[in-house]
Amino acid sequence: MKALVYHGPGHKGFEERPRPSIQQPADAIVKILKTTICGTDLHILKGDVPEVTAGRILGHEGVGVIEETGSAVTDFKKGDHVLISCITSCGRCEYCRKGMYSHCVNGGWVLGHLIDGTQAEYVRIPYADTSLYHIPAGVNEEALVMLSDILPTGYECGVLNGKVQPGSAVAIVGAGPIGLASLLTAQFYSPAAVIMIDLDNNRLEVAKKFGATHTINSKQENVLEKVLSVTGNRGVDTAIEAVGIPATFELCEKLIGPGGRIANVGVHGKSAALHLEDLWAKNITITTRLVDTASTPLLLKTVASKKLDPMPLITHRFRLTEILQAYETFGQAEKEKTLKVIISNDL
Ligand SMILES: NC(=O)c1ccc[n+]([C@@H]2O[C@H](COP(=O)([O-])OP(=O)(O)OC[C@H]3O[C@@H](n4cnc5c(N)ncnc54)[C@H](O)[C@@H]3O)[C@@H](O)[C@H]2O)c1
Ligand SMILES: [Zn+2]
Ligand SMILES: [Zn+2]
Structure with a gap:
């Protein structure tokens, strides 16, 4: 064969x-x-x-x-x-x-x-x-x-671990197949806002067609400012990391609001900084998962x-x-x- x-x-x-x-x-x-x-x-x-x-x-x-x-x-x-x-x-x-x-x-x-x-x-x-x-x-x-692979991964590691809730605000960093799979399956739970973040404008356009309420090109725009303006200065309830590099995990740490969940999906090859000096009082949860x-x-x-x-x-x-x-x-x-x-x- x-x-x-x-x-x-x-x-x-x-x-x-x-x-x-x-x-x-x-x-x-x-x-x-x-x-x-x-x-x-x-x-x-x-x-x-x-x-x-x-x-x-x-x-x-x-x-x-x-x-x-x-x-x-x-x-x-x-x-x-x-x-x-x-x-x-x-x-x-x-x-x-x-x-x-x-x-x-x-x-x-x-x-x-x-x-x-x-x-x-x-x-x-x-x-x-x-x-x-x-x-x-x-x-x-x-x-x-x-x-x-991709739909169970986006759903289990991103949406389920991130506990997306009705009316909640979700940020998904990375609009590749996995981030888009999280975007599609997050909508089972009717979040109020799903903000997709990527560097590739074509993928962000696709994300809009897939139901993203907001898109941010992190090369061209100030991500934190835009996310705070969308969420009434609170930050998001769920931040899904779907890239796999330190910068995007650390971005999730900045975007997460009090009581929020950072759901890591990306496969990481290098260590990312954990900013406990900012996060210790925020009641957040960080999850990791290999797709089951x-x-x-x-x-x-x-x-x-x-x-x-x-x-x-x-x-x-x-x-x-x-x-x-x-x-x-x-x-x-x-x-x-x-x-x-x-x-x-x-x-
Ligand atoms: N946990 C698991 O079980 C599991 C399973 C499968 C895949 N993965 C991982 O999920 C991740 C995403 O997979 P994929 O197939 O969608 O990958 P992909 O490379 O197609 O997509 C990644 C996206 O991230 C964007 N990106 C890169 N750098 C960025 C930055 N600095 N800021 C914002 N966006 C940036 C890219 O433009 C791209 O659209 C990978 O790390 C992959 O290995 C995890
Ligand atoms: Zn795969
Ligand atoms: Zn077994």
């Missing part, structure tokens, strides 16, 4: 690889129908995720159709259409029993990381019964690719019932045989106005 293979920092190829086969009774082999590229894949390609070794097939998102199941798989059979979660969960370990699937001692984020991933014709999914979801009839499968995809069943229902439409997150479409071009386009997000790309298996 053909697959997108990582060959160490800066190197990748679209090449022939053996088709995966069942290794454990709980495995399923899924034929990929649609997959996508994540910002994390770009981090891997830069060498930022050293546990990913040369020879790994990338990708942790997608929808597909069951090709084969191991003897212990009971909930899926050949021909079933499935949503693949970016998080593999055994369903039995201590963390799985708490709903913290991302910390599953037998799984977690392994796809396209520690085992071969979804940017290929076929993928092996361990613990298929607890790591795949049936696709409800009539739901657009392209839209569901956004449920493998525990909200996937709920999000599936919101998409099926058309309460949530992930389609506007998709800006480009490619065939699997064009995946190198898809990486080019995804890697030049500002120039190409890219959010998420859909890659369809045409092989």
Whole structure:
């Protein structure tokens, strides 16, 4: 089969690889129908995720159709259409029993990381019964690719941890796919104001179409002044960090109002300053989280019932045989106005 293979920092190829086969009774082999590229894949390609070794097939998102199941798989059979979660969960370990699937001692984020991933014709999914979801009839499968990773991430790490409430004021720093996923799902709770902050005017325009009440280009405007004017000098109730650099986390510390919650989503590589001299009396809460995809069943229902439409997150479409071009386009997000790309298996 053909697959997108990582060959160490800066190197990748679209090449022939053996088709995966069942290794454990709980495995399923899924034929990929649609997959996508994540910002994390770009981090891997830069060498930022050293546990990913040369020879790994990338990708942790997608929808597909069951090709084969191991003897212990009971909930899926050949021909079933499935949503693949970016998080593999055994369903039995201590963390799985708490709903913290991302910390599953037998799984977690392994796809396209520690085992071969979804940017290929076929993928092996361990613990298929607890790591795949049936696709409800009539739901657009392209839209569901956004449920493998980005919508649960924006919702769980940003909106749920940030406890967005009706009438509240929310600031989201970073209008990439994850920040926009937080923006879409924050609206389940009818916040009064959602202020999106980014450096990229195109993404801020998209954010307005997605329901942002205010947008701020932090390169061109004074963010703190504008947020204080929107919130009657109080600051926001929820600040969602969806970039992953010290400056944006520290910005959240400035924007948060008394009793507020800073919900960190970004993956950080450097330490950020904690300004307790400003925050000690503000009754704030800071949360961090690795996405569990525990909200996937709920999000599936919101998409099926058309309460949530992930389609506007998709800006480009490619065939699997064009995946190198898809990486080019995804890697030049500002120039190409890219959010998420859909890659369809045409092989
Ligand atoms: N916690 C989790 O489980 C989890 C899961 C997936 C992704 N993530 C992380 O979420 C973050 C966002 O992901 P994404 O795919 O949307 O990334 P992205 O790179 O597409 O988007 C980041 C956005 O931040 C903006 N930005 C950069 N510097 C800025 C600054 N100084 N001020 C304001 N905006 C700035 C960029 O213009 C861009 O639009 C990343 O750090 C990613 O690794 C976390
Ligand atoms: Zn991802
Ligand atoms: Zn587990």
